[in-house]
Amino acid sequence: MKRILILGASGFIGNALYKELCSYFDTHGTYHTSNSFFESNHQFHHFDMETENVEILLENLRPDIIISSLRGGFEAQVSTHFAIINHILTYNSKLIFISSANVFDGFTNYPSYEYDKTLSQSIYGRFKIKIENALLRLPNHQYNIIRLPMVFGKSSPRIKQIKAILDLEEPLEVFPNVVINATEIQKVTQQIHYIINREKQGVFHLGSTDLVHQRDFVSDICTELGYSNPLFKNVYDSNYDRFLAVLPKDNKLPANLQITIHQIVEASTSL
Template sequence: MNRILILGGSGFIGNALYKELAPFFDVHATYKTDNPIFEKNKHFHQFDYEMERLHILLDNLKPKFIVTALRGNVTSLVRLHFEIADYVEKNDCKVIFLSSANVFDRFTNYPSYEYDKTLSESIYGRFKIKIENELLRKPISKYVICRIPMIYGAGSPRINEIKAQLQMNEAIEVFSNVVINATHINKLVQQLHYIINRRRRGIFHLGSNNLIHHIDLIKDICEELGHPDALIKQVFDSNEDRHLAVLPKDNMLPKHLQLTIEDVVKSSVVL
């Protein structure tokens, strides 16, 4: 059975992916902060990427797939991913890097596709680009780069925040001129499962096939949650529409793994 190591298995994406993969693979995951539940699970390993080197854990587990779902200190994360890139090049395994739509946040006129040039004006986007570029120097069989837009779905941090604001009757901040695509957590982990199981490689854009203004998405979600008259605070960061969307084109997934904005909206209330 192929062994998978999820770095960041205690986080929102990492934990959802662990639950998706565990029935089918030998899945191990890391967590950082003391947690009695994870401590009882022999497949969870406490690891602080800011203080420790990863090679000891890699040498012990010898995973075939390393999924990186970590957030935090940018400098430490860059060092860690360079260490992983060196490891996969020398060993029989590959890395699945969860990147972001923000690698294109400097391009505003059009949505972006898998092999478009990356360019970012944000610290977060430039950090993701630096790691992507290091992986792109390796043989294509050694990496998968998954660029992910905003993640919604029942239980997600974004939906939980919207629910809390609705309950408190607070205004929800939206970016009226931003055109996006999106995804939801259940579909995302299914897509990653497929990529691992079919040993796909290269760059994937794991978002909806269609676009929507951010304000319209939030309004639709609020209505789905039973609040059609939610308070909305509009924020304008430009006079014209600005795209922040990663559309799939070259590396398409099977039809049952594709999704639309309408699926994202419906997922906000499906547990």
């Protein structure tokens, strides 16, 4: 049985991945903030990347696959990932790196595909690119780069934020000229499970197959959540449509693992 270590398994994406994979693999996870549930679960290990070296944990567990969904200081993340790369080269294991559509936020005229050149104007996007570039120098079988757009779901932080703002009757910022795609957490975990099972290699864009203006998408979410007249604050950062979307071209998944904007809205707002 493959041993999988999820770094950041107490977070939104990492914990959903743990729940998806733990019945099929010897799955371990890390947590940072003290929590009685994680502390009592022997499959979870405390890890603070600001003060600890990940090499000790990796040497003790010797995972076949490391999934990184870490959050935190960028410098600590970079040094942690470079230590992981040294480990997987030594033990011929694999890293699945959860990246972001923001590695393309410097390109605004069209959606981006798996092997397009990356360019970011944001600190967050540039930090993701630095780790991606290190992975792209590895043998293909030793990494996956998983680029995600905004991730939604019934208990997702984004849905909770929308509800909190609207419940306070405050304006919700929307971007009428930004064209996006998105995804939903349960579909993401199924997709990554498939990538692991089939031993897929390379870069994957796990966003919806269709695109939508961000304001229209948020409006649909609000309507389905039961907010009939939400207050929007329209933010225009361009006179033209600006794209922030990741679409698959080289590494497409089977039809049953694809998702549409309509399905994301339904899955994120259902009771």
